[in-house]
Amino acid sequence: MRILGIETSCDETAAAVVEDGVRILSNVIASAKDAFLWSGGVIPEEAARKQVECILPVIAQAFSEAHITHEDLDAIAVTKGPGLLGSLIVGTTTARMIGAIWQKPLIGIHHHLGHLSSTWLLNPTSQAPCHSPKFPILTLTVSGGHTELWLRTAHTSGKLLGRTRDDAAGEAFDKGACLLGLPYPGGPAIAKAAESGNPNAFAFPHPLHSDDTIDFSFSGLKTSLKYLLRDLQKNTSILNSQFSIPDVAASYQHAICRHLCDRTMRALTQFPNIKEIHLVGGVSANTELRSMMEKSINGERETSQRASLPTRQVTVRWPTAIEYCTDNAAMIAAAAEFLVAERGWPTARSATDPSLPLTDMVENG
Numbered sequence: 001m002r003i004l005g006i007e008t009s010c011d012e013t014a015a016a017v018v019e020d021g022v023r024i025l026s027n028v029i030a031s032a033k034d035a036f037l038w039s040g041g042v043i044p045e046e047a048a049r050k051q052v053e054c055i056l057p058v059i060a061q062a063f064s065e066a067h068i069t070h071e072d073l074d075a076i077a078v079t080k081g082p083g084l085l086g087s088l089i090v091g092t093t094t095a096r097m098i099g100a101i102w103q104k105p106l107i108g109i110h111h112h113l114g115h116l117s118s119t120w121l122l123n124p125t126s127q128a129p130c131h132s133p134k135f136p137i138l139t140l141t142v143s144g145g146h147t148e149l150w151l152r153t154a155h156t157s158g159k160l161l162g163r164t165r166d167d168a169a170g171e172a173f174d175k176g177a178c179l180l181g182l183p184y185p186g187g188p189a190i191a192k193a194a195e196s197g198n199p200n201a202f203a204f205p206h207p208l209h210s211d212d213t214i215d216f217s218f219s220g221l222k223t224s225l226k227y228l229l230r231d232l233q234k235n236t237s238i239l240n241s242q243f244s245i246p247d248v249a250a251s252y253q254h255a256i257c258r259h260l261c262d263r264t265m266r267a268l269t270q271f272p273n274i275k276e277i278h279l280v281g282g283v284s285a286n287t288e289l290r291s292m293m294e295k296s297i298n299g300e301r302e303t304s305q306r307a308s309l310p311t312r313q314v315t316v317r318w319p320t321a322i323e324y325c326t327d328n329a330a331m332i333a334a335a336a337e338f339l340v341a342e343r344g345w346p347t348a349r350s351a352t353d354p355s356l357p358l359t360d361m362v363e364n365g
């Protein structure tokens, strides 16, 4: 199928055309992030006003880059939640309008089902052969609003193993950047500052270290950062040193990634049949997280070999380009393809819902 995806759950206005859930014919994103650089986050009304202005031009550009017209479409997929209410309304109302006029079926998609599908998207600029992911998969969804670990047996079946008890991983980056005086979004800003820093310069706590669940917690790390900066500020000679901010950023980033990897490895040991680990959502763009997760898997394999225990091959995957990690419309079109393949065409009109639970689309299984 050829599906037009529309995504407007936060500050971005995105449209994409995807074939068979994997081939990207176009992927257009107009982001309002520059408008929020120094505000520490998105201002919802401001985001929705910008989305009203650019939604139709963005859709037109998606058609033009895909070299198709609306007649070549099989369906329209749109994010129906969760997200900012005003922003979601811009996307869903536009989708309903063009769906009715062009007489195309409409598929409402949960934003996180989109992220879960993002690892299937092929990179149109890469020649590397890509093997399709194999279930069962352990998926770590790490975005600005959510941190969840899913055990998935199919695109739309799985179990939620754990979630954050307070802040999301992306929120920890965003709030940490704010404390460090770095711009929004905080993840890329901290990652950049950390490039020249020492990740072992400052010690951060291990959240939920002796807790038996697979839950996450980031608010303690943020508080530790706050107190570390307060203590450093008392000693101005340390804070004025040009290496100080990169060292703090690298140590903080290291602590966030270590927590994400520790909890994922704990889940992996409980489910020996897992074939792949997927990292999705904005924070999956983080290179420290990717390399730490791969090292953790290799470490587990070496430990099993040394103990003469059976070793297993677990593939770690993340989206094939940065623009498929952060919010985009290609993942929404991909999710719609897989949803229809596993559950059939939607029979009821879907409602826009800013706090839609993922269990609306992923069955226990």
Ligand code: KG4
Residues within 6 Å of the ligand: 010, 142, 143, 144, 145, 146, 169, 170, 171, 173, 174, 185, 186, 187, 188, 191, 281, 282, 283, 284, 285, 286, 287, 325, 326, 327
């Ligand atoms: O998935 P996403 O684009 O939007 C949501 O659904 O929330 O994720 C945005 C989050 C932000 O918190 C941003 O700081 C974080 O992803 N992020 C990163 C990186 N790029 C984006 N965090 C760490 N490292 C990055 N390179």
Ligand code: ZN
Residues within 6 Å of the ligand: 111, 115, 143, 144, 281, 282, 326, 327
């Ligand atoms: Zn997202």
